[in-house]
Amino acid sequence: MGDYFLVFANTAVLLFTSLIIGLTLVGIRPSSFLYKCALFSGLTALCRLFLEQINGWSLVSVAVYLILLLLLLSKTSLPCLQLIIALLLGCAYQLAVVYLLELNMMELMLEQSGVASDAIMEALFRIFIMMNNIWIVILCYQKEPVLFPKRLFFRHTQSDRSVDMYQSYLIFTVLLLVLLNVFLFFTYAERHTFSNMYRVFVTGWALCMCGLMLYCLRRIFIYKMEKLQNYLEQQYQQDIRSFLEIVRLQRHDFNFHLSAVDGLIQSGQYEASRKYMADMVYRASSMNELLTLYHPATSALLHTQQMYAKQQDIDIRYHIFDNLRKLPCSLYHFNTILGNLIQNAMEATADAKKEARLIEVEIAKELEQIVLQVTNPIGSEIELDQLFTSGFSTKQAHEGIGLSGTEHIITSYHGVIYPVIADEKLSIHVRMPVEQNR
Numbered sequence: 001m002g003d004y005f006l007v008f009a010n011t012a013v014l015l016f017t018s019l020i021i022g023l024t025l026v027g028i029r030p031s032s033f034l035y036k037c038a039l040f041s042g043l044t045a046l047c048r049l050f051l052e053q054i055n056g057w058s059l060v061s062v063a064v065y066l067i068l069l070l071l072l073l074s075k076t077s078l079p080c081l082q083l084i085i086a087l088l089l090g091c092a093y094q095l096a097v098v099y100l101l102e103l104n105m106m107e108l109m110l111e112q113s114g115v116a117s118d119a120i121m122e123a124l125f126r127i128f129i130m131m132n133n134i135w136i137v138i139l140c141y142q143k144e145p146v147l148f149p150k151r152l153f154f155r156h157t158q159s160d161r162s163v164d165m166y167q168s169y170l171i172f173t174v175l176l177l178v179l180l181n182v183f184l185f186f187t188y189a190e191r192h193t194f195s196n197m198y199r200v201f202v203t204g205w206a207l208c209m210c211g212l213m214l215y216c217l218r219r220i221f222i223y224k225m226e227k228l229q230n231y232l233e234q235q236y237q238q239d240i241r242s243f244l245e246i247v248r249l250q251r252h253d254f255n256f257h258l259s260a261v262d263g264l265i266q267s268g269q270y271e272a273s274r275k276y277m278a279d280m281v282y283r284a285s286s287m288n289e290l291l292t293l294y295h296p297a298t299s300a301l302l303h304t305q306q307m308y309a310k311q312q313d314i315d316i317r318y319h320i321f322d323n324l325r326k327l328p329c330s331l332y333h334f335n336t337i338l339g340n341l342i343q344n345a346m347e348a349t350a351d352a353k354k355e356a357r358l359i360e361v362e363i364a365k366e367l368e369q370i371v372l373q374v375t376n377p378i379g380s381e382i383e384l385d386q387l388f389t390s391g392f393s394t395k396q397a398h399e400g401i402g403l404s405g406t407e408h409i410i411t412s413y414h415g416v417i418y419p420v421i422a423d424e425k426l427s428i429h430v431r432m433p434v435e436q437n438r
Contacts, residue, residue, distance in 0.1 A: 004049060010126040012038075012045035014098060017133040022090030024140045026082050027150030031141070081170045082153040088177035089147070095184035096210050100203050102129055104191055108199060147218055148173075149225070169224065173217055180213060294325040301335050302361070305342045314349050314357045316342070322365040328432035329413045338372065340406045341428055345376035348426065352377045365434070372430040378421070403428075 019037040264273035293299045306316045345359045362373040415432030
């Protein structure tokens with residue numbers, strides 16, 4: 001009974017350690033997965049113990065392990081590549097550290113000392129390895145070492161092009177880790193065919209190659225992230241310069257507006273001057289609202305859309321109640337969503353009567369959610385159930401991919417988008433949660 005318990009405990013501890021190390025190295029906090037990893041390790045150890053009494057640790061046991069692993073993964077919302085790399089890193093740890101370094105070296109020491117292996121010696125080996133792994137888990141829990149930062153695996157940290165670049169490098173990393181695990185496995189499996197000195201050399205060489213490969217992969221990703229960060233900083237500075245240029249042009253035009261008002265007053269056209277001043281105040285207040293936004297690129301986008309709408313005799317009014325310091329997604333995707341909604345609203349408003357060509361855009365934050373609302377007049381019946389269908393459009397010769405593509409981006413960030421029709425107006429509502437860890 002004691003031997004069964006020791007086998008169970010040893011298997012559970014080794015699996016638990018491998019999972020915790022793999023998840024920690026890809027940027028996942030161990031505390032968030034302790035319960036799931038412990039449950040998976042315990043169930044797998046029980047299945048192994050039970051199946052070994054029937055037919056040994058065979059392919060059936062491996063199938064059970066994979067089924068339980070899939071059940072564990074199905075309860076997570078982590079990216080697929082992040083989980084795969086975490087499992088491969090955990091497997092590499094177990095092969096390199098537990099089997100090649102600990103078990104292999106202990107076997108060599110016993111062979112050199114001439115001590116025969118018995119049940120007591122094997123039990124001591126298991127306890128020694130368990131204690132080492134428990135100490136390593138505690139160390140990982142306290143230090144949280146990260147080999148591949150978490151932001152590599154999430155789309156909201158970079159533009160589409162950089163995501164594709166990281167995806168290719170991550171897939172390459174998966175292939176390297178698979179090859180590394182295969183090499184470590186066969187090195188351990190064929191250890192008895194080597195002489196003792198060569199066995200020590202192969203073990204040391206395998207561990208050095210493993211560490212060197214992981215170090216090089218980390219340096220590659222750090223270099224790519226630094227390169228991307230420099231690009232984003234340059235883009236950010238360009239957005240600031242573009243928006244400051246818009247402000248400078250507006251202030252330059254302000255002198256002409258003052259001259260026009262002065263001319264109207266001098267000629268006694270007080271009502272005309274009052275209307276002119278009211279229009280100036282409205283446009284200045286609209287620009288002031290855009291200046292409060294945290295991201296210059298979003299301010300420039302809204303200002304450009306407003307100027308483009310003015311050329312089509314469409315008035316866009318912004319109601320901004322949040323500065324968007326915390327975005328629910330990448331700035332690139334947020335501007336894509338906002339731009340598509342306003343563009344669709346302008347297309348729908350172009351056929352409306354001149355006095356009804358008004359689009360209202362509201363940006364707010366409610367209960368840790370960014371709320372967008374774009375309202376425009378409608379002149380015909382709209383089939384709401386087909387509004388977000390790819391290819392659907394109320395206009396002729398239009399691809400109708402804007403809202404469907406927008407919905408896809410929003411749902412990928414766990415947001416919702418829905419339409420509301422009231423008083424011959426269509427309002428598109430968007431709600432996206434702001435996660436604090438983004």
